[in-house]
Amino acid sequence: MREFTPDRRVRGGVRIAAHKQTSTRQAIRRGLIPRQLILGLQQHQGSAAIPIVEPGQSVLKGQTIAHSDSLRSADVHASTSGRVRCIEERLIPAAHEVHRSLCIVIDTDGQDQATTTRADWPDDRLERLARIRDAGIVGLGGAVFPTADKLSSHLPCRALIVNAAECEPYISCDDMLMRESAREIVLGAKMLRELLAAEECIIAIEEDKSEAIDAIMQAGRDLEDESIKLAEIPAIYPSGGERQLVELLLGIEVPSTHYPSMHGYICQNVGTVFALQRLVSTGEPLTRRIVTVTGDGIAAPQNVEVLLGTPISELIEFCGGYGNDVSRLVLGGSMMGYALPSDELPITKASNCIIAAASAEVRHDSREWPCIRCGDCGSACPARLLPQELLRAARSRDHPQLSELGLEDCIECGCCDVVCPSHIPLTEEFRRAKYAHARYERQLVFSAESEQRFQRRGQRQQDQARESAEFQDQLKQNLSEDPDARERAIRAAVARARQRREQDEQ
Amino acid sequence: MTSVPVVMRRVLYALLPAAAAHTWYFGTGLVINFCVAAIAAMLAEALVLRLRHRPARQSLSDGSALVTAALLVFAIPPLTPWWVPGFGAAMAMLLAKHLYGGLGRNLFNPAMVGYVILLVSFPVEMTQWIPPRMGDLDYEHLGLLANLNYSFTGRLPAELAIDALTRATPLDTVKEGLRGMRTFSELRAGSLFGDFGGRGWEWINNFIAVGGLYLLYRGTIRWHIPVAVLAGILLPATVLYLLDGNRFPSPGFHLFSGAALLGAFFIATDPVSAAESVRGRLIYGASIGVLTYAIRTWGGYPDGLAFAVLLMNAAVPLIDRYTRPRIYGRS
Numbered sequence: 001m002r003e004f005t006p007d008r009r010v011r012g013g014v015r016i017a018a019h020k021q022t023s024t025r026q027a028i029r030r031g032l033i034p035r036q037l038i039l040g041l042q043q044h045q046g047s048a049a050i051p052i053v054e055p056g057q058s059v060l061k062g063q064t065i066a067h068s069d070s071l072r073s074a075d076v077h078a079s080t081s082g083r084v085r086c087i088e089e090r091l092i093p094a095a096h097e098v099h100r101s102l103c104i105v106i107d108t109d110g111q112d113q114a115t116t117t118r119a120d121w122p123d124d125r126l127e128r129l130a131r132i133r134d135a136g137i138v139g140l141g142g143a144v145f146p147t148a149d150k151l152s153s154h155l156p157c158r159a160l161i162v163n164a165a166e167c168e169p170y171i172s173c174d175d176m177l178m179r180e181s182a183r184e185i186v187l188g189a190k191m192l193r194e195l196l197a198a199e200e201c202i203i204a205i206e207e208d209k210s211e212a213i214d215a216i217m218q219a220g221r222d223l224e225d226e227s228i229k230l231a232e233i234p235a236i237y238p239s240g241g242e243r244q245l246v247e248l249l250l251g252i253e254v255p256s257t258h259y260p261s262m263h264g265y266i267c268q269n270v271g272t273v274f275a276l277q278r279l280v281s282t283g284e285p286l287t288r289r290i291v292t293v294t295g296d297g298i299a300a301p302q303n304v305e306v307l308l309g310t311p312i313s314e315l316i317e318f319c320g321g322y323g324n325d326v327s328r329l330v331l332g333g334s335m336m337g338y339a340l341p342s343d344e345l346p347i348t349k350a351s352n353c354i355i356a357a358a359s360a361e362v363r364h365d366s367r368e369w370p371c372i373r374c375g376d377c378g379s380a381c382p383a384r385l386l387p388q389e390l391l392r393a394a395r396s397r398d399h400p401q402l403s404e405l406g407l408e409d410c411i412e413c414g415c416c417d418v419v420c421p422s423h424i425p426l427t428e429e430f431r432r433a434k435y436a437h438a439r440y441e442r443q444l445v446f447s448a449e450s451e452q453r454f455q456r457r458g459q460r461q462q463d464q465a466r467e468s469a470e471f472q473d474q475l476k477q478n479l480s481e482d483p484d485a486r487e488r489a490i491r492a493a494v495a496r497a498r499q500r501r502e503q504d505e506q
Numbered sequence: 507m508t509s510v511p512v513v514m515r516r517v518l519y520a521l522l523p524a525a526a527a528h529t530w531y532f533g534t535g536l537v538i539n540f541c542v543a544a545i546a547a548m549l550a551e552a553l554v555l556r557l558r559h560r561p562a563r564q565s566l567s568d569g570s571a572l573v574t575a576a577l578l579v580f581a582i583p584p585l586t587p588w589w590v591p592g593f594g595a596a597m598a599m600l601l602a603k604h605l606y607g608g609l610g611r612n613l614f615n616p617a618m619v620g621y622v623i624l625l626v627s628f629p630v631e632m633t634q635w636i637p638p639r640m641g642d643l644d645y646e647h648l649g650l651l652a653n654l655n656y657s658f659t660g661r662l663p664a665e666l667a668i669d670a671l672t673r674a675t676p677l678d679t680v681k682e683g684l685r686g687m688r689t690f691s692e693l694r695a696g697s698l699f700g701d702f703g704g705r706g707w708e709w710i711n712n713f714i715a716v717g718g719l720y721l722l723y724r725g726t727i728r729w730h731i732p733v734a735v736l737a738g739i740l741l742p743a744t745v746l747y748l749l750d751g752n753r754f755p756s757p758g759f760h761l762f763s764g765a766a767l768l769g770a771f772f773i774a775t776d777p778v779s780a781a782e783s784v785r786g787r788l789i790y791g792a793s794i795g796v797l798t799y800a801i802r803t804w805g806g807y808p809d810g811l812a813f814a815v816l817l818m819n820a821a822v823p824l825i826d827r828y829t830r831p832r833i834y835g836r837s
Binding site: 243247253254255256257258367369370371372373374375378382383384385386388389405406409421422423 | 508509510511512513564568608609610611728777778780782783787826830831832833834835836837
């Protein structure tokens with residue numbers, strides 16, 4: 001394995017305390033089979049899958065229980081054996097918020113009996129993509145974009161980037177996965193590189209994860225692989241953002257309205273690569289993922305391999321339960337994660353980390369000062385926006401200004417909140433402003449259409465009036481030129497009228 | 507974890523060495539003036555907050571009024587009636603800060619507005635500078651009590667008149683001298699001048715630079731504005747001094763006399779009234795420097811920093827408009 005030197009130093013971003021030591025002290029724990037599974041039919045971006053099982057039906061581990069024909073969707077599989085209890089709407093945690101989704105609830109039987117899987121891996125590219133789609137694999141970094149859809153691009157792939165930066169504080173699931181399954185990850189990266197016919201393949205890891213880096217290097221040596229490069233990137237949040245990573249590694253800025261994949265840069269989270277490799281070697285669909293359970297409010301912080309659909313409460317119990325002081329349950333890292341309303345919600349494909357935060361970990365100093373325009377937020381912004389100007393525009397609902405300042409380009413990473421000496425919750429303001437802004441833009445389109453419709457109508461009326469006036473003029477002119485024409489015209493009109501009357505009578 | 511009060515406190519700490527030097531060279535006037543200005547600023551702020559029905563405690567405790575008072579008193583003569591700093595600080599708060607909506611919303615630097623109002627309202631009091639210690643060997647400074655007595659009652663010890671106590675400042679001396687067809691080297695030899703600037707002034711300015719470096723080190727200010735301001739003064743100063751060293755004072759003199767360093771590190775860096783992007787800050791700072799030099803050299807006032815800062819404050823919205831950084835992924 002060769003080393004890859006990043007093209008650029010990071011612009012913007014912040015160095016923040018990682019809080020990852022407590023959850024990486026012990027190996028990934030496995031073997032939790034919950035009493036009940038709650039499997040949402042929309043754990044991914046795109047359209048929901050459609051259930052193909054009935055309440056009361058027995059299901060086996062790995063069996064498809066909901067399917068979709070759309071490429072931008074993902075199938076759902078039973079994570080263990082049991083019986084379908086019901087199919088009903090429940091709350092499930094998605095990437096950025098809790099939402100309501102149809103769920104298949106399964107009472108588990110503890111047998112963990114697996115369905116037979118196809119172990120062969122096809123040679124045809126389209127067949128491979130179909131298998132990936134049927135395995136329900138989505139981006140496990142948190143965005144849960146259907147992987148088959150992302151891989152199906154016909155554009156030549158300039159670079160495949162395996163995103164193992166894991167820059168968010170508290171989260172360590174990718175780190176632990178690399179330490180324990182480096183070989184599978186390197187194999188998976190090779191497989192993906194071949195599938196995409198990528199010009200190069202780079203595994204990007206933050207420099208502070210030395211054990212993971214060593215493990216991947218060792219696996220590369222063992223496999224005698226020279227096709228994959230390893231990049232140690234600075235531990236500056238949010239270097240693991242897709243656009244930030246492409247810029248950092250290759251010095252390329254992806255236009256703000258495009259996905260990196262539209263320019264031939266495919267990023268895949270390292271957990272996704274591992275899931276793909278497992279599919280290739282054993283035929284196993286996506287039924288489990290690694291989840292970091294951490295925070296000062298948890299008895300034994302650790303990483304657990306969790307069956308999808310496991311209620312968070314059972315996962316916490318598996319980790320020794322809550323400590324004495326828990327003030328908030330957060331899904332995701334401390335920067336982009338969000339507070340959960342309850343621990344009865346299930347783990348989904350998007351859930352990478354559960355933080356049971358003790359009261360000291362939650363920022364209590366909520367006193368806010370006026371913005372003093374210090375500009376620290378602008379220096380920290382990885383999208384190179386001016387958060388202080390955006391804030392002013394957002395609070396005064398100045399929508400044209402918000403468009404100009406690039407509200408839509410905000411990636412909600414939270415760097416500006418961290419550096420703000422006035423403790424202004426900027427990201428929250430921007431998230432809220434985005435909703436209002438989308439409404440404003442719809443309104444703009446609507447009013448533009450209305451205006452156009454009104455103008456066209458006016459134009460049509462004018463045209464009609466002009467045409468009829470021209471006809472009248474023509475008629476008058478004809479009549480004045482030829483005195484007999486008047487007589488002829490009257491006779492022709494009478495004849496036409498008679499003919500019509502006769503037709504009507506018949 | 508930084509916060510607005512922490513930032514303000516750091517600025518005050520950074521001024522302490524210069525304040526000590528100032529007290530050593532000019533007596534206790536600065537301290538008296540600061541106390542008066544601070545009280546006036548706080549009272550004015552409390553009054554406005556009351557009129558605006560805003561909670562007073564948080565705004566009064568953020569330290570921004572103290573910073574304004576501190577910067578103002580560095581700009582006014584140490585021996586002066588109490589109502590000079592009092593009026594200046596109150597005007598800074600009322601006109602420059604709260605008429606625009608309070609902290610974070612003022613277009614102009616409050617301390618400089620206060621100073622300029624004083625300069626145009628009380629030109630006599632504002633030019634009555636006393637010489638620094640060792641600037642004039644026959645000179646003896648007033649003690650704390652005599653200083654207080656003059657500040658609050660206007661009475662001096664029996665045998666003294668105010669005109670006997672005051673001297674022209676180095677900048678004044680040079681400006682008048684050059685106008686009177688004397689050469690810079692001639693003026694430079696006078697007892698008002700030290701090693702590289704005005705005697706006493708040069709050391710106060712050294713300590714101001716130390717405070718500025720402390721702020722840079724703590725990340726409270728960034729280097730762009732100070733460097734741009736100083737470059738804006740030094741570049742034309744060096745070029746013209748090299749062209750005609752008799753008519754134009756040396757760059758060192760420009761740097762260490764007057765408000766160049768205070769302006770570069772403490773006044774132009776006020777984030778509220780400065781430009782926001784890196785490019786904008788370089789333009790803003792350099793313009794202040796060049797304008798300061800121009801006013802000192804060809805204008806009617808011996809120092810031009812306050813006017814330069816206020817002029818550029820007014821230009822900030824325009825600068826910001828045209829120096830917005832390019833957003834990631836947009837052309």
